[in-house]
Amino acid sequence: MVELPKRVRIIEVGPRDGLQNEQRTVPTDKKAEFIRLLADSGLKDIEVASFVHPKWVPQLADAAELLRELDLTSSVRYSALVPNMKGLERAMQTGIRRIAVFTAASETFNRKNINMNIQESLDVFMPLIGRALAEGISVRGYVSTCFVCPYEGSIPKEKVAEVAGALFDLGVDEVSIGDTIGAATPKDVEETVRFLLERFPASKLAMHFHDTYGMAVANVYQSLQMGITVFDSSAGGLGGCPYAPGASGNVATEDLVYLFDRLHIETGVSLESLRIASHLIARELGRELPSRVLKVS
Numbered sequence: 001m002v003e004l005p006k007r008v009r010i011i012e013v014g015p016r017d018g019l020q021n022e023q024r025t026v027p028t029d030k031k032a033e034f035i036r037l038l039a040d041s042g043l044k045d046i047e048v049a050s051f052v053h054p055k056w057v058p059q060l061a062d063a064a065e066l067l068r069e070l071d072l073t074s075s076v077r078y079s080a081l082v083p084n085m086k087g088l089e090r091a092m093q094t095g096i097r098r099i100a101v102f103t104a105a106s107e108t109f110n111r112k113n114i115n116m117n118i119q120e121s122l123d124v125f126m127p128l129i130g131r132a133l134a135e136g137i138s139v140r141g142y143v144s145t146c147f148v149c150p151y152e153g154s155i156p157k158e159k160v161a162e163v164a165g166a167l168f169d170l171g172v173d174e175v176s177i178g179d180t181i182g183a184a185t186p187k188d189v190e191e192t193v194r195f196l197l198e199r200f201p202a203s204k205l206a207m208h209f210h211d212t213y214g215m216a217v218a219n220v221y222q223s224l225q226m227g228i229t230v231f232d233s234s235a236g237g238l239g240g241c242p243y244a245p246g247a248s249g250n251v252a253t254e255d256l257v258y259l260f261d262r263l264h265i266e267t268g269v270s271l272e273s274l275r276i277a278s279h280l281i282a283r284e285l286g287r288e289l290p291s292r293v294l295k296v297s
């Protein structure tokens with residue numbers, strides 16, 4: 001019998017990853033209400049925005065206005081994506097205390113997503129992370145396309161470890177391992193995560209599963225059995241990357257909370273309160289969200 005962890009940390013990425021691909025613009029005040037409801041449900045880490053080029057991701061162009069509507073002194077850790085120094089400058093003006101840089105294990109995906117190759121992105125991150133840390137802003141790192149790339153196919157675990165290691169060397173405190181197009185299976189996860197755990201402590205790794213093929217909950221369970229305790233998810237299963245063709249939403253936060261509740265693993269999140277947040281954003285988007293648990297009332 002594998003011993004499962006007693007508690008996990010959920011990083012809610014719905015307001016960022018969840019909304020970035022949505023065509024219908026959600027007004028800033030509705031985003032703020034969604035985020036407040038997410039915080040009310042007990043979520044302590046919420047990624048709320050991106051300081052990327054507004055033309056690349058129009059839905060998140062209101063990042064600065066949105067941050068003004070949130071209480072950055074509360075116990076909730078709000079964070080935002082930052083791709084370059086220009087993004088950091090915009091982020092710093094809002095008083096945000098945590099940012100995330102993002103690159104990939106696939107050269108082609110990285111070029112399409114942030115118009116840089118992997119080494120160029122690391123070169124951009126070095127001064128950016130240094131500046132952020134000097135200002136007391138903590139930094140998370142993402143590695144996208146860690147299993148399958150929509151352009152290059154299967155990605156070797158050695159490449160994932162190399163990019164994750166480079167991000168740790170630059171000073172990030174956690175690396176999120178992304179299955180950007182939701183194509184991984186538990187066997188892929190086992191191989192890559194085992195390789196990573198030989199190099200990095202479990203406490204510094206997070207898993208970020210999209211659910212295109214319905215494998216995300218199985219992949220979370222696989223990672224959990226290997227000692228991973230940090231998982232990214234989106235309320236209702238919102239999400240997808242506009243530069244990853246075919247990518248669907250993140251694993252739904254409700255589906256994870258249900259799983260963890262049933263396993264008696266502490267999350268600090270109330271499923272009932274979370275539903276209120278997801279119903280609000282579903283109404284704003286005018287569509288039903290994919291979460292299975294959300295559909296069960």
Ligand code: HMG
Nearest residue numbers: 051052053056083086087113114115142144145178180241
């Ligand atoms: P670029 O065109 O190469 O940028 O885009 P540039 O540095 O050449 O600058 C061009 C112009 O953009 C300049 O303006 C800059 O000032 C401006 P001009 O002088 O021409 O007037 N600019 C900016 N403006 C505002 N904010 C900025 C910024 N940077 C430059 N930060 C760039 C490069 C990175 C900006 C662009 O490619 C970009 O914004 N990409 C973002 C793509 C994105 O957000 N993708 C989705 C998030 S990643 C994801 O979803 C995966 C994840 O969930 C994990 C997983 O699932 O795997 C994290």
Ligand code: MG
Nearest residue numbers: 017180208241
């Ligand atoms: Mg993602």
